[in-house]
Amino acid sequence: MKLKKVGIFALTAVLSLGLLAGCGEEKTDNTSTPEASSDSSAASEENGTVDLGGAKITMSGSTSMEKFCSALTEAFNADCNAMATAEYTGSGAGIEAVTAGTVDIGNASRALKDEEKANGLAENIVAIDGIAVVVDKENTVADLTKDQLISIYKGEITNWKDLGGKDEAIVVIGREAGSGTRGAFEELLEVEDACKYAQEVDSTGGVMAKVAATPGAIGYVSLDVIDDTVNTVKLEGVEATEENIKSGDYFLSRPFVMATKGEISEQSEAVQALFDYINSDKGQEIIAKVGLISAK
Amino acid sequence: MEAPSKTKKQFSIIGSHKTKSVVEVTANIIFIVCAFVAIIAVLAITVYMIYSGAPALFKVGILDILFGTTWAPTAEDPSFGILYIILTSIVGTALAILIGVPIALMTAIFLSEIANTKLAAIVRPAVELLAGIPSVVYGLLGILMVNPVIYKLEKFIFKDDPNHQFTGGANLLSAVLVLAIMILPTVINISETSLRSVPQDYRNSSLALGASKIQTIFKVTVPAAKSGIITGIVLGIGRALGEAMAIVLVCGNSINFPLPFNSVRTLTTAIVSEMGYAGGLHREVLFTIGLVLFAFIMVINILLSTVLKKGGKKDDK
Numbered sequence: 001m002k003l004k005k006v007g008i009f010a011l012t013a014v015l016s017l018g019l020l021a022g023c024g025e026e027k028t029d030n031t032s033t034p035e036a037s038s039d040s041s042a043a044s045e046e047n048g049t050v051d052l053g054g055a056k057i058t059m060s061g062s063t064s065m066e067k068f069c070s071a072l073t074e075a076f077n078a079d080c081n082a083m084a085t086a087e088y089t090g091s092g093a094g095i096e097a098v099t100a101g102t103v104d105i106g107n108a109s110r111a112l113k114d115e116e117k118a119n120g121l122a123e124n125i126v127a128i129d130g131i132a133v134v135v136d137k138e139n140t141v142a143d144l145t146k147d148q149l150i151s152i153y154k155g156e157i158t159n160w161k162d163l164g165g166k167d168e169a170i171v172v173i174g175r176e177a178g179s180g181t182r183g184a185f186e187e188l189l190e191v192e193d194a195c196k197y198a199q200e201v202d203s204t205g206g207v208m209a210k211v212a213a214t215p216g217a218i219g220y221v222s223l224d225v226i227d228d229t230v231n232t233v234k235l236e237g238v239e240a241t242e243e244n245i246k247s248g249d250y251f252l253s254r255p256f257v258m259a260t261k262g263e264i265s266e267q268s269e270a271v272q273a274l275f276d277y278i279n280s281d282k283g284q285e286i287i288a289k290v291g292l293i294s295a296k
Numbered sequence: 297m298e299a300p301s302k303t304k305k306q307f308s309i310i311g312s313h314k315t316k317s318v319v320e321v322t323a324n325i326i327f328i329v330c331a332f333v334a335i336i337a338v339l340a341i342t343v344y345m346i347y348s349g350a351p352a353l354f355k356v357g358i359l360d361i362l363f364g365t366t367w368a369p370t371a372e373d374p375s376f377g378i379l380y381i382i383l384t385s386i387v388g389t390a391l392a393i394l395i396g397v398p399i400a401l402m403t404a405i406f407l408s409e410i411a412n413t414k415l416a417a418i419v420r421p422a423v424e425l426l427a428g429i430p431s432v433v434y435g436l437l438g439i440l441m442v443n444p445v446i447y448k449l450e451k452f453i454f455k456d457d458p459n460h461q462f463t464g465g466a467n468l469l470s471a472v473l474v475l476a477i478m479i480l481p482t483v484i485n486i487s488e489t490s491l492r493s494v495p496q497d498y499r500n501s502s503l504a505l506g507a508s509k510i511q512t513i514f515k516v517t518v519p520a521a522k523s524g525i526i527t528g529i530v531l532g533i534g535r536a537l538g539e540a541m542a543i544v545l546v547c548g549n550s551i552n553f554p555l556p557f558n559s560v561r562t563l564t565t566a567i568v569s570e571m572g573y574a575g576g577l578h579r580e581v582l583f584t585i586g587l588v589l590f591a592f593i594m595v596i597n598i599l600l601s602t603v604l605k606k607g608g609k610k611d612d613k
Contacts (some may be wrong), residue, residue, distance in 0.1 A: 063575070088575070155461060169451065171464035176549070177370045178573035193371040198463045198559050200549040202569040213439060214447070214464035 049079045049277070055270035057084040061094020061107025064180045065256050068127065068290045069107060075286055076277050082270055095121070098259050104271050106259040109184070121259045126278050127292040130223035130253040131185050132240040134211050134230040141165040143234040146251060150189050152218060155196035160216060173199045173210050173219035185220045188252055204291075220252075222291040242293055256292065342590075349587030352376075352580035361584060367551045369570070369578040376581045378566070380551050382588065385563045387554040388468060388543075389536040392475035396536075397529055399476070400483035401518075404525075407484070408491040409513050427481030435545030438474040443546060446470045450557050460557070466548035469556040474542050479532035486531060490524020491517060523603065530600045537592055540564035563589040 059069060069086040076084055089097070091108035098106030099119050112123040133149065135141065141163050144152075151157040152170055161167045174197040175182035181204065186192045201207045204221050211219040212229040219230075223240060226232055232240050235252055244250040260267055264275050277283050284294050353361060356376050364377020403423065407416050447465030454460040494517050502512040518525070540562075548559025549569055561569070566585050574582055 066573075158458065158461070169462035171462050173464075176569045176572075177368070178570050178575070178578060180573065183370070193368045196461060197550045198461050198548060199466050200559075200561075200569065202544070202549075202572060209439070210464070210466070213443070214466075216462070217464055 049280075049282075050273050052080050052082040052270050052273055055082050055268070057082060057105065057268075057270050057274055058087075058103040059084065059094075059105040059107055059258070060087040060089050060097045060103045061105075062091040062109040062256070063088040064091075064109040064129070064183050065107045067180060068256060068287070068292060071286050071290055072278065072283070075282065076274060079282065080273055080277065082273070084270075084274060095259060098261055101261060104260070104267070105274075108257040108259060109254055110257070111255055112257060112259060116259075120261055122261075122263050124258050124260060124264060124275065125255040125295045126258050126275075127256045127287045127295050128245055128253055129180075129184055129256060130240065130242070130245040130250065130293055131181060131188070131220050132223050132226050133218065133220050133233045133235060133252065134208070134226070135218050135233055136211055136213075136215055137229070137231055138215060139165060139168075139231055141233065142231070143237055145236055146189065149235065150191055153189065153191055153195045168216040171198050171214050171217040172196060173201060173207055173214070173217050175204075175207065175220075176200050176202045181220065181222055184254060185252070188254060223293065224288070224291045245293055246295075253293075255295070345583070345587050345590045348580070348583040349590075350584070352577060352584045353587075355577060356581065361581065362588075369574070369581065374577065376577075378563075378581075378585060378588070380553055381561050381563055381566050381585065384468065384554040384560040385537060385589075385592070388471055388475065388547075388560070388562055389533055391468075391472040392479060392536045393529065393533060395472065396476035396479045396532065397483055400480045400528070400532070401487055401525065403480070403484045404487035404491055405513055405518070408488050409509075409517060423481050423484050426477075427485065431478065431539060431542040432545075434474055434478055435542035438470060438542060438546035442470045442473050446473075454557065461559070463548050463557065463559040466546055466559060467557050468547065468554050468560045471543050471547040471560065471562070472556075474546055475536045475539060478539060478542060479535050482535050483525075483528040483532045486528030487521070487525045490521040490528075493524070494520045523606065526603050527600065530596060530603060534593060534596045534600075537596065538564060538589070540568050544568055563592070 059073075066086075066088045069088075073084040073086055076082060086107070087103075091110055094103070094106040095108055095112070095116055096106075097103045099116070099121060106121070109129065112121060117123060133144065139160065141160055144163065148157065148163055152163075153172060153174070155172070157163065158170055159167065160170055172195070174185075174195060177200075179202075186195060199210060201210055201219075204225050207219040207221050208225060208227070208230060211217045218233075223242070223245070226240070234240070235250060238244050238249045238251075240250055240252070245253040258275075258278075260271065264272060267275075278287075279296065284296070287294055361376050361378055362382070363379050364375055365379050366375040366377045367381070368375050403419070407419055407423075411419060443465030445465070446467065446469055447463075450462060450465065450467070454462070498516050498520055499512055502516040503509070507515065543562055544565040547562065547565060549561050549565055550559040551561050552558040554560050563585055567582050567589075570578070571582055
């Protein structure tokens with residue numbers, strides 16, 4: 001009968017594999033919590049970790065910030081013993097919610113409007129999302145204007161010779177629907193769902209590979225993956241560098257704002273701890289890891 | 297002192313009735329459990345596909361999904377038409393079969409009827425190797441080898457056509473070529489086995505009646521092996537329809553009407569390419585696409601079993 005038990009166990013194991021696969025990432029590094037709790041105030045200055053005793057923080061807003069926020073909340077909750085949760089309802093809805101006071105933080109993947117600031121919201125820029133436009137190595141076009149970029153992606157300009165380049169068809173490469181990079185790109189150029197893609201690729205690396213391999217190709221990727229297999233195009237004469245993005249000269253970028261009602265110093269201890277955490281080395285590491293530029 | 301060693305030796309194949317029956321019963325149970333794993337898996341998949349795919353069908357509207365041509369899942373006013381995606385899967389699979397099956401059939405005939413043992417010993421391992429190559433490798437080779445050639449052809453054909461959107465070689469034709477090669481081993485292996493199982497008497501009789509070797513192959517051997525060859529083709533269709541990894545790399549993945557030089561998206565690539573970041577209704581519709589694909593594969597399987605049954609009946613006669 002022992003064998004029967006083994007058989008049943010194996011069956012159970014097989015059946016529950018599917019369930020386990022869904023929650024394999026739950027466990028995160030918890031080691032800093034106990035040492036932080038012993039001396040919380042001193043620790044908070046150094047590495048942003050304090051023991052918040054399960055304090056709740058609610059966030060809602062931009063869907064583009066999902067990747068960043070889920071990485072942030074996961075690490076923050078583990079390190080600081082907090083219960084930060086984020087909903088992704090869109091920038092506008094997030095701002096409304098924080099203005100109404102139903103959440104602690106409203107996430108927006110754009111700068112706040114003046115009337116929103118007038119409602120008492122503080123614009124806390126936590127990171128900057130930058131997008132680079134890349135073409136294949138053989139391409140001689142080095143500079144594009146915003147209008148030219150829009151025309152290319154709408155399919156109005158189809159040959160590089162119209163842009164001062166070689167007589168080579170333009171192969172328009174983009175990301176799949178739902179991708180944050182695609183969302184940001186189309187939003188910033190105001191070409192939502194008007195793009196005529198020749199190829200839709202489901203990863204940043206894929207876009208890089210396709211652009212590098214296809215003559216006449218153009219694509220967009222987040223700034224951190226640029227390498228010398230492709231040419232990065234200047235936009236309106238401005239190079240895609242971190243400095244230019246921070247100064248605001250490079251137009252294909254947007255701030256990630258975590259708006260609070262009133263200044264950070266007026267917020268609850270938990271919310272303050274969250275912002276401290278973002279500004280700590282660990283927080284900055286998360287920002288770099290999800291392909292964003294530090295706002296510091 | 298001798299007693300312990302003697303008792304050890306007492307084990308025999310006859311053993312006690314009790315041990316024997318325990319082993320029998322346990323083995324029986326293990327076999328039943330293993331058999332049920334497959335059934336449970338099929339049932340679970342079916343139930344789950346319907347459970348997760350069906351709601352979106354009614355939320356969006358069956359006609360809007362199946363016969364809509366606009367796919368804009370993230371727009372303000374989203375639309376989820378997958379007609380072009382369904383058509384691409386059908387057209388792509390049909391073309392791949394059209395190209396792949398003749399090549400595969402000829403290879404199978406060559407291996408079983410024409411090649412001498414030495415030559416067959418070179419070709420057969422090559423075919424078997426083809427079957428073992430992971431599909432993503434086919435895709436990578438497609439990017440490196442098929443796409444550039446097709447792009448040159450595309451540039452040549454559409455040189456003077458301002459309305460054509462250039463795909464950089466990632467289009468239906470590339471996908472079809474890669475698929476055609478991928479189905480080769482499936483069709484070759486099954487066809488060859490069925491050709492080999494044709495009794496030698498058939499060939500001998502045909503040859504004795506004065507038919508040439510080629511006449512014998514096409515008039516006697518191939519018709520006799522028909523049911524096996526059809527099984528191979530149907531399995532090839534299943535393989536082509538269900539392939540995702542290789543195709544997503546070479547088909548371009550924009551949604552267009554399936555013309556040879558259009559960037560296209562199939563049912564499988566529609567799921568894998570957007571699953572990563574999809575949420576809400578978008579995600580549910582992706583499951584619906586899975587359900588549609590599942591239905592297609594089921595139809596193929598039912599077709600396969602009817603073909604097999606027919607073949608079986610014929611052999612009985």
